[in-house]
Amino acid sequence: MRLDDGGLLAALHEGMFEQPLWHGFLEKLRARTGAPYVSLAFRPIDEERIVELYSGPAMSRQMGRLFDEKYARDPLPYRQMREGRIYTMEELLDRADAFQQAYRDEFLKGIGVTNMRLMRVSEPSGIDAWLTCAGGREVGSAVGALFTALAPHLRIALRNFIAYEREKFRSSVTSEAFGRLNFGWLTLDAQCRILDMTPHLEQLFQRSTVLRRGRYNRLTPASPAIDRELTALVKSFAHDAEGKPRAINLSRDPLIDMLVRPIQDRSLSAQSPPVAIAYISGDRWSQADRCDQLVDLFGLLPSEARFAWAIAQGMTIAEAAQDLGLTVETARHYSKKIYAKTGSRGQAELVRNILTSVLALA
Numbered sequence: 001m002r003l004d005d006g007g008l009l010a011a012l013h014e015g016m017f018e019q020p021l022w023h024g025f026l027e028k029l030r031a032r033t034g035a036p037y038v039s040l041a042f043r044p045i046d047e048e049r050i051v052e053l054y055s056g057p058a059m060s061r062q063m064g065r066l067f068d069e070k071y072a073r074d075p076l077p078y079r080q081m082r083e084g085r086i087y088t089m090e091e092l093l094d095r096a097d098a099f100q101q102a103y104r105d106e107f108l109k110g111i112g113v114t115n116m117r118l119m120r121v122s123e124p125s126g127i128d129a130w131l132t133c134a135g136g137r138e139v140g141s142a143v144g145a146l147f148t149a150l151a152p153h154l155r156i157a158l159r160n161f162i163a164y165e166r167e168k169f170r171s172s173v174t175s176e177a178f179g180r181l182n183f184g185w186l187t188l189d190a191q192c193r194i195l196d197m198t199p200h201l202e203q204l205f206q207r208s209t210v211l212r213r214g215r216y217n218r219l220t221p222a223s224p225a226i227d228r229e230l231t232a233l234v235k236s237f238a239h240d241a242e243g244k245p246r247a248i249n250l251s252r253d254p255l256i257d258m259l260v261r262p263i264q265d266r267s268l269s270a271q272s273p274p275v276a277i278a279y280i281s282g283d284r285w286s287q288a289d290r291c292d293q294l295v296d297l298f299g300l301l302p303s304e305a306r307f308a309w310a311i312a313q314g315m316t317i318a319e320a321a322q323d324l325g326l327t328v329e330t331a332r333h334y335s336k337k338i339y340a341k342t343g344s345r346g347q348a349e350l351v352r353n354i355l356t357s358v359l360a361l362a
Contacts, residue, residue, distance in 0.1 A: 006032055012153055026055035033143045035133040036112060042129050042158075063110055070107075071120040075100045078130055081120040084151050086144040089116035089134075110136075119147045123158045152354040184280050186219065187263065187274035190238035192231055193217045195274050204282050210250040211280075219278070221250060230260065237262035255313070256282035260281040294354070298342045307334045311347060312354040 008028050015022030022040055030038040039057035045115035059067070076092050089108070108114070112348045113134045120130050131147060131154060183359050186197030194217050205212050215219035223226045226248060233276070235244045237260075245261035280299050287309060294305040303324075321331035335347070344350040 003147065008032060008150075009153055012150070012157050013160070016157065016164060017140075020053060020162075022053055023055070030131070031056045033133050033146065035135040035137040035143065037132075037134040039132045039134075040129060041132075042127065059111060067107060068112070075103050076118075078118075078120065081118065081130075083120055083122050085119070086147050087116075087118045089113075090114075092118065102339075112136065117143045117147055119151060121151055121154050121158065123155065123162055125159075125162060127158065127162055129154065129158050133274075140159070183279070185277055185279050188219060188234050188276045188278060189272040190235060190275050191272075192219050192234050193272065194219050195272070201280065204256075204280065208251070208254075208256065208282065210256055215337060223250075226250065233260055234276045241275075250280075250282075253287045254282065256280070298338075300338060300341055302332055304338050306339075307331065308338050308342070308354060310352065311335070311338075312351050314351075 006028055008025070011025040011028050013024070015025040026038050026040060030036075035056075037054065039052060039054040039056075041053070042051040075097070077094075081087055081092070089104070093104055095101065105309055114136050116132060116134045117139055118130060118132045118215040120128060122128050131150070133143050133147075135196060140205055155166055171228060183196035186201055187195045189195055194213060210222050212220050212222070219230070229248065229342055233243075233246055241262045241264050243262045246260045248260065250256040250258055257280070262281075263274050263277055287306075291302065291305040291309050294300050295302060298305075298308075300308060307320055307326070310323055311317070315323065317331050317335055318328055319329050322324075324331075326334070335350075339345065339350060342350055342353050344353050
């Protein structure tokens with residue numbers, strides 16, 4: 001049998017993107033071999049968790065109950081299989097082991113399985129997988145030869161799958177951290193159209209009016225002046241990949257800032273390549289909300305909380321006093337009380353204590 005007949009290899013490498021995983025590959029392999037049952041199992045070395053994928057007729061309720069109640073821990077010695085070697089059922093069943101013989105006679109023969117071909121392959125990080133064809137006469141040496149030819153491709157597919165899953169996990173954790181810190185990014189083409197972005201920025205579009213996704217997927221600030229500034233900036237980056245980044249304040253309350261810089265690496269081939277990346281830091285809470293949280297977190301009075309939040313936004317004591325309608329003497333009195341309640345030894349430490357407290361995760 002030729003390995004590339006029927007798109008078997010393509011189905012193997014595309015299977016990591018399917019749901020259920022490798023469904024197309026297992027269906028094609030079952031059709032190719034004529035075996036009633038085909039399975040692909042992942043069993044990590046350090047875990048009991050089993051991911052088992054299969055193709056074949058549904059097991060009867062009686063046989064399913066028998067397996068669950070008596071043979072839930074498959075007695076075949078899968079761990080002892082040599083990597084890359086093809087095994088038959090008889091090679092794995094110990095004739096001196098009564099439980100294994102009962103498994104064959106009572107369960108396997110009960111579902112019409114009198115023959116098998118099994119192979120174990122290992123991914124470099126240590127994750128194992130087992131490929132099995134089970135049935136009767138149709139599961140013979142030709143199936144073993146096909147498994148041997150499939151082995152290197154199965155190792156590659158398994159390695160890609162593990163790498164893909166790890167990257168998905170890292171991406172998920174990173175995205176969640178960005179969301180908790182109210183920080184994200186998006187890439188823009190020369191027409192200010194959004195090409196890609198961190199998922200939680202969609203929530204920013206929904207809860208805030210300062211930015212939105214406009215027609216043709218265009219990033220559109222609410223302020224016409226900022227819109228013109230952003231459009232001109234991105235257009236300039238399309239012609240000058242070494243352009244100077246620019247910070248743009250979108251809102252003071254709640255505080256939302258954006259840093260736009262050019263993308264130097266434009267090697268990606270795309271009809272509309274990204275020319276700029278915008279980093280957006282946006283507080284989901286208003287100034288009043290943050291002051292309430294400071295009251296709860298540090299036991300400040302509401303007036304002290306308003307003063308502390310003003311200081312955390314970069315104001316000097318004199319500027320905060322003027323903004324809040326306080327005398328400088330009263331403001332200095334407030335600052336001493338705030339330092340004591342927050343455990344700060346000065347203005348710089350107060351800012352750090354506020355901005356690195358759990359408020360950042362609220």
